[in-house]
Amino acid sequence: MKKYLIIGLLAVVSLGCDDFLDRQPLDTPSSATFYSNEAEIRIGLTGVYNAAFWNSRGLVPDLKRIEGTTDLIISRKTDPESLVAQGDAGPFVIGNAMSETGWQQGYRLVARANDLLEGMKRGEAATSKAAYARMRAEALTLRAWAYLNLITWFGDVVFITQPLKTEEFETQTQTSRVDIAKALYKDLDEAYAALDLNPAERGRVSKHFALGIKARLAMLIKDYQTAAEATNTIIKSGNHALNPNYQALFTLAGQTANAGREVMAAMMYPAENPNIASWQVVGYTPRQTLGAQSNNFPTQAMVDKFECTDGKRIDESPLYDPANPSKNRDKRLRWTLYMPGDTMEVRMVKNQSLPYQNPIQRFIFNIHTDQIFRWNWNTGKFDVINGNPDFVTSSNSVWQFGATGAVGGVGYVWRKYNDTDQYAWELKTPFIWMRYAEILLMYAEAKIELGQIDASVTDAINAVRRRAGQPATAFTDAVKLRQLVRRERAVEFATEGLRLYDLRRWGIVQQALNGPIVGAALKPAEVPAIPSFGAAGSVQDLNDIPDYSASIARRIKSRNETRINTAKHNLWPIPQGELDKNKGLKQNPGW
């Protein structure tokens, strides 16, 4: 009896303890309560956007880094993206930091979006219907953005669309990239219906960005019908237009002035925090700049993709002068990169430091003599200074003999995104994810692939070319139009993060990422021969892939870098750790 009394007493007291022992986190939102109202869903959504801020290594946008894995760029020899570009000559091994970072960033965004999409149901009743639908649409769009990139990089991946239970972590399997893309169509259609056409805040995803992702997914899986419809909807809406000034797309002031028109989505940087910035300019300034950190440079193949002003490729145009290669060229060449002899301006300091930094430095990009030409703001003249570290034929030139590969390209420097209005170490220009020019070119490409060539196709291509001052095309032949669209994409979007996507879906990785990387003339007096672009109608020809066999001895051939990319490089390897933890996953072919 006494025993039961005691047990009874214990039971009563323990029940009373329940309240006493119920302690939930106080100063942090917790899963039990978070997303309970509109404001909480909104800051949770900001947390999802945070996971789309891919600016990981050296404060350079990761998509720009990934562009360094393509034929357009040569970067520091030991950088992971450089190892990817070199392929089997790299070595690009499983565990490469570039591919692992891509996987990790992509899935972090997926996880955050999934958590919000599930958790926000708690606050649905306390949120206005429109706001709820819009915030849900934003998360769906960002998740689709993550998967678009993941399937571009890795092919068939684990497709997770809701938060997983602990016991489900290691039992996931891969879904084919076609099925993933098709599943995402539905999400993006829902998002399209609920998103704002022109969001009040810059940096939020819009209706047409959702459709643009759908188009990119469709292009990736060669579903050209869907791509043509999606892009056509955007074009027909009239909500977007090309910025008449190409260069203004890549400056903070230019983007702000043209907000919501050409730039459809971009990765944002905060003005308030100097430590969250884009170091693109810092990363591509040559050593003759005061305070430079050079590591990522255009290749000769990039330079040679720009047409002459007659609309012809350099090997076909009578206007091309190999002794004076910057003459008579597509204006985008000068807007995209600097060539030897160009006058450069950069702003590597915050405050004036005369005579050379006002705070802008101006100098003549010179690789052919031991001299640096630095603008003296006091005297209004270029000072000539000996000891040019970029002097290409000197005994310790970083271009030619930088054996460690720490620095040095092949004689060219990026100009795109250089903005002298901003201190380069605190560059805040949003990094463009998608702009209207791409919609136009995707529309044209989809229609060409569908065999539906009409005036709307050439109109779309010509709109982009017109801005650059290039002559309108009159081609009606699908083969020539396809070649032109592909060339347009390469020169229009260089360093904007589209090249790897394009190389892979066009199936030309092995051709484009093969052979030695060459650059400008070693000695201007010894003019290199014009490259060959293969036999007419060959893959090389139709994709403008140059062959420098005839001129290789006369060109800068930095670090003797030669790339060998085999079929397996059409996809990155799934990180080994994932296969170790989940035995059900399959590695990509050849890895």
Add this chain to the structure above:
Amino acid sequence: MAILTLCWASGMAQNLTVTGRVVDQETSQAVVGSNLAVKGTTKGTSTDANGNFSLVVPQGATLVVSSIGYDNAEVVANSANLTIQLKPNDRTLNEVVVVGYGVQKKANLTGSVSQLKAEELTRRQVGTTSNLLQGLAPGVTVFQSSGKPGADGANIRIRGTGSIFSGTGPLVLVDGVVSSMDNVDANAIESITILKDAAAAAIYGSRAANGVVLVKTKRGGSGGIRVSYNAFVTQQVATNIPEKVSAVEHMELSNVAQRNQTGNPNAFVFPQALIDRYKTTAPDNLEIFDNDWVKLLFTNSGLMQNHNLTIDAGSEKASLFTSISYLNQQGLIPNNSFKRFDLRMNPDIRISDKLRLTGVLFYNQGTRIEPAGSEPEFIIRQAIGIPATGPAKFGDGMYGDAGQSNRRNPLGQAEASGIWTRTTPSFLGKASVIFTPIKSLEFEASYAREQWYPYSKRFQRNYDVYAPNIAARTYDFVAKYPGTNSLSESYSTNVRTTMLGQGTYSFKNADHDAKLLGGFQVEELTLSRIGASRTDFVNEELPYISLGGGNRDNSGGASEFALAGFYTRLNYAFRDKYLLEVNGRYDASSRFSQELDRQWGFFPSASAGWVFSNEKFFTSLGNVIQFGKIRASYGTLGNQEVVNALNEPEYYPFAATYASGTDYYFNNTINQGFALTEAVNAGTTWEKSTQKNIGLDLTLFQGLSITADYYVRQISNLLMRRPIPTYIGLSPALLNLGKMENRGWEFSATYRNRLGKLKYDVTGLIADVKNEVTDLPGVPYLDEGLQRSAVGYPLRSYFGYQAIGYFQSKEDIAATPTHFFTPNPGDIKYADLNGDGKVNADDRTFIGNNFPRYEYSVNMNLAYGILDLNLFGQGVGQKSNYISGTGAYPFFAGDFIPSLLEIHKDYWTPENPNATFPRLTPAIGVNATNSSFWVKNSAYFRLKNVNLGVRIPDTFVRKLGIASARFYVSGQNLFTITQFWKGFDPEINNNNAQFYPLMKTYTAGLNVRF
């Protein structure tokens, strides 16, 4: 057996006032603090500092006189003046020991318990009480890793490390309340009990897995007022500090390193002309510098003084013990000190024979001062690492740039970078009501509230950097360092409340002796904090938040947690021969999920003992074995002390919390975001530890007592963050997965005797514990860089290559398996353990562990007339220590331009093929690869304490109104025997020369009783 002498006097009254003195039968010295009780009543008193007492008793009553260390005596009170002689008794097993929620006779203990008494705790003079435990109890490992004032407390591990990623320290209770023992002045402590096995600790349930330490403070007696004053002054000096090379050596060796690196025999960093000038010109602090940075920096006095006044006042009805202490400890470097003031009042009120009130009132305030610029450890590391050629100081407030491009100067940082003050006032109030309705039944209810308010104010100011102007032979101002001043302040409020209700029922007759305890306890902890910071203070003399111009920032937060538990214990003894104890606690923690019913758990233990010396058949051996007992125990304990990755308490491991700082930048501005970043296991529950213990207690002959124990601790449900696939997008959750085992034994022996007038006792201890990780499901190993935990190996073992000497020549390199780097002669060579002809990551292995094995100590006390001497040595038989960074590597710092140490002069050259260090290079490079080369034997034996006291003759001090006085000198860490690196302390782990030295101390002290 007691012998008593009665001095007769006549007295006719019913009640008699008896006054008298209790003395030692053999020495006739007063027995202080002995208890006198009137038999059959609760009346009683105790003797004062002179052994005197006074008590009103009925004529003819029997007085029972007891005192620890003496046999009890019974005296009939039929005289007004008694001298009672007590016979010394070394059968300390009759003592009473503090155990969980009660006391117990030591002879009847069935668990593994060590108890330390007041006199053992005041022989050493330290600033922090936790250090006093070192070497005094077998199986209790005490790590002191810093000598920094106010931060020199020790970490305690009982029977090895009990967890991988959760708490590993014991539960420390001061007078029944969770508290830091470092807050308590040693003079106020009556005893410290360490509960080591499951039988002893299970009553503390989910918090007992790492053992329990019970600190009991002194309480008032009933014999009037006794005052004592204890004080000491201590000079502290560093036990070890590495010695650096001179300016000339620094320059010459830099050139050697440069030549090794470049392969160019003419390469140099410092031109020979400059070196020659240094050799011929004395340092002038203008062009020629040869600074001994450590000497320049270690200018603080290192003095420590402690004053303690205790007042023990009481009558039969009420008593009050008061202790007031003040500690002032100066560090080795400027602006580095610790001050502590504490006041303790322990009242007892006897309302009636059935009702008593006891209480604790405690106020403590510790203030720690450090330079604001950098923590003292980093300042000291710079002083050890910065080249002697760096300019230090040119005049008052004029600092050199220390040869550093960033102008960070350790001397400037210590002297003139401002002050970081951390003050923590704490208050504790505890009240208990004890109700005894009948003799065999006792109820107790208590309430305790502890509040502490840590306050931190760090104002970093600029110091002025000057550079020599050689032409003018003056110094020019260069810059302020760091250039921006800043203030940060934070306050927190922490409250812990504990409530307890319990009842005890005792039953005793000739054969059976039983006691049943039952009770419940609830505890709640609430923590809140707020902080603010700003920069750009125009006037550095006014460091107040509102005056800062830039970077205005603030933060705040709160957390709380609660515990509840029901506990019970049954003790049973049959004829004092067969002993049984059963403990159980039904315990809950708010740290775990209520929803999933993970909060409550049951933690039982059982133990039994057989006092074989009480068996009839044993009486013939009684002269040899006076007492003998075998004990065995088994039980389960919990560990709810979940910590996060930063080793801070994690109060909500069951909940998914959203991380702040996941912002995004709409419109190019910062928008606040929150995100889930960590997977969560809502089912997280406590780690469990099952302990088995067998033990033996023996008392041989007259004075030799021996205790031996063997135990196995099996720990399961260990919380681990098992790596999960990256595609989950979250960092891993805590899962109850791993298993680990600690096996060990403990042995201690004490011998007490006397040789004529020389009284002595010697205690020797030795103990060992071996840890082994037994299961890590789903994880091949836990990788923490240098340390790795893998199944079959001790937790956190060092992992790396096996070094096998140096590459001696090009031929040697060619004949050696290919290494993962391109070696040069003089580089460290590693073993190709798997014999595949290549040395690569697959050849790494376990190369040592820093948990001490075979800990031992010898503690000896001698007393001869007025002299007493304590000698205490402690050591570790086996331990490895990996040292790296500024300390181990020449020309290596990572965060400043470094020099090298005197020991590094023994470097490899073809002519010195067996050097202590590899060839010199400007950066340590490949030779810093984790390898056994840098694992050093850090076993040691250390003379921890010598204390020599002299009692000033009573006849002399009485004239001054003093009852007794003792003067002593003592020293700690006076010498060390070790093979460890010269200049580094073997007790400090993972030594990268970023440490605050442990102290060698010289003390003079005084104990006075009035």
